[in-house]
Amino acid sequence: MASGPKLPDAAFRSAAERALIGEHPTIVKLRVLVERVAATDATVLITGESGSGKEVIARAIHTLSARSSRAFVPVNCAAIPHELLESEMFGHERGAFTGAAGARHGLFSTADGGTIFLDEIGEMPMQLQAKLLRVLEDGIVRPVGSDRATRVNARIIAASNADLNAAVRKGGFREDLFYRLQVVPLIIPPLRERRSDIPLLVDYFLGRMRQRLPGRDWTVTREAMVNLWSYDWPGNVRELENMIERLVIMCEDSVIDAPLLPANLAAAGRMAETRIPATLGDKGVNLNALVRELEGRMINEALKQTGGNKQAAARLLGLKRTTFSAKLRRCGVIAPATGDERDDA
Numbered sequence: 001m002a003s004g005p006k007l008p009d010a011a012f013r014s015a016a017e018r019a020l021i022g023e024h025p026t027i028v029k030l031r032v033l034v035e036r037v038a039a040t041d042a043t044v045l046i047t048g049e050s051g052s053g054k055e056v057i058a059r060a061i062h063t064l065s066a067r068s069s070r071a072f073v074p075v076n077c078a079a080i081p082h083e084l085l086e087s088e089m090f091g092h093e094r095g096a097f098t099g100a101a102g103a104r105h106g107l108f109s110t111a112d113g114g115t116i117f118l119d120e121i122g123e124m125p126m127q128l129q130a131k132l133l134r135v136l137e138d139g140i141v142r143p144v145g146s147d148r149a150t151r152v153n154a155r156i157i158a159a160s161n162a163d164l165n166a167a168v169r170k171g172g173f174r175e176d177l178f179y180r181l182q183v184v185p186l187i188i189p190p191l192r193e194r195r196s197d198i199p200l201l202v203d204y205f206l207g208r209m210r211q212r213l214p215g216r217d218w219t220v221t222r223e224a225m226v227n228l229w230s231y232d233w234p235g236n237v238r239e240l241e242n243m244i245e246r247l248v249i250m251c252e253d254s255v256i257d258a259p260l261l262p263a264n265l266a267a268a269g270r271m272a273e274t275r276i277p278a279t280l281g282d283k284g285v286n287l288n289a290l291v292r293e294l295e296g297r298m299i300n301e302a303l304k305q306t307g308g309n310k311q312a313a314a315r316l317l318g319l320k321r322t323t324f325s326a327k328l329r330r331c332g333v334i335a336p337a338t339g340d341e342r343d344d345a
């Protein structure tokens, strides 16, 4: 067997894996998948809300792959004007369009031997989708205004924060391209569905602040942590990251306490309350979702009141400790470590 490009060494691999922080079962599974697809050239479609880590995953796949010594080229399909996207991606000939003074290579050529990351792929115009499909099928790129075709060997990773499947149903995205892209679909859950990772991420971002501001250190009070963890984080990990930076800047005497938190974060518990209607109404309700919501809220409340003590929280809810822990795991919530009890039994 011919020896292919060298795979990254162990230290490099573990650094890439560490970039993806999280111990929630969904993240652990994701990390395994990332490692597995990194060993192949399969096209990957990453779906996740804004700020949930799509680019982190794409970079990890590239870094762990045999292509890691070559370029990782991110292309934000939503940020580049539609009329320029084609020439940006595939290059153009001299005089191909007004303003094309000289011939130019496209980003696909830049990514030759490496990885091209097509972010917000759902925003790609239909006509370009057809062209991309051809690249995926035969690996051949045709610059704008050229009849010359060049072969490129770029691994394609695409990402979308919207449900591409829905876009296909509405006719905004080609079905054939959709299936061709998601040879391996990776779905990143929003942060609110893996709240148990919030304390870990807080620690991680504080660690990064320590590196930026040597000699400084911060502690997060239990109450502040419970608030951070009750909030729904619509901006996901990016929002949490920005929040930690803001709290570090604003806190005095290195203590991050609940009163420092912005009002929307402190009101997270109160907002949850409005989602449970008092009456059935004409349209009915989703009882299972409401029960889960109520369960999650009461668990959060109990943990808040007991400062994260699971035994005491279980007692407040009239549950056995084991039942309580099972519910915690199902909600994707764990109690903040109190130091004296870290077991999850």
Ligand SMILES: Nc1ncnc2c1ncn2[C@@H]1O[C@H](COP(=O)(O)OP(=O)(O)OP(=O)(O)O)[C@@H](O)[C@H]1O
Pocket (backbone or CB within 6 Å): 019, 020, 021, 022, 048, 049, 050, 051, 052, 053, 054, 055, 056, 057, 161, 237, 238, 241
């Ligand atoms: N699991 C994670 N561990 C550590 N940092 C993370 C994780 N997920 C996301 N981040 C950080 O959060 C920020 C947002 O991540 P990223 O840019 O990958 O999100 P995205 O899904 O591509 O967002 P968008 O949809 O807005 O492009 C980055 O600073 C990234 O480093």
Ligand SMILES: [Mg+2]
Pocket (backbone or CB within 6 Å): 054, 055, 119
């Ligand atoms: Mg992104």
